[in-house]
Amino acid sequence: MIARIVKIKCITGMEDQLIRVGKNKLVSLNVKAGCIEVHFLEPNYEADNPHFGVISLWKVQQSLNSLRNNKEYRSLQTELAPMLELITEEIYTVSN
Numbered sequence: 001m002i003a004r005i006v007k008i009k010c011i012t013g014m015e016d017q018l019i020r021v022g023k024n025k026l027v028s029l030n031v032k033a034g035c036i037e038v039h040f041l042e043p044n045y046e047a048d049n050p051h052f053g054v055i056s057l058w059k060v061q062q063s064l065n066s067l068r069n070n071k072e073y074r075s076l077q078t079e080l081a082p083m084l085e086l087i088t089e090e091i092y093t094v095s096n
Helices: 015-032 061-069 071-083
Strands: 002-010 037-041 052-058 084-093
Touching: 002 015, 002 061, 015 037, 015 052, 015 071, 052 061, 061 071, 071 084
Parallel strands: none
Antiparallel strands: 002 052, 002 084, 037 052
16 A cells, blocks of 8 residues: 655645645545545644645555546646645555
């Protein structure tokens, strides 16, 4: 199993728009591509964490690759770009 963790630094003032797009579009595109589980994460300012995030679990790398190659997903990345200051991605193998 594969875990993908995406960390997002949003441009100040764009937070509400990012939340709306993240919850309404990004999560559903992950599910359509075969994601087992996906969560859109919001900042926790009390814990000094100003970042948004997405955690997703995938049975196989091929399903994750299908998301990355999906036309709707690439279009969404273009839509999100003006809202983002920084985005990072990390891929892990989940141990059984």
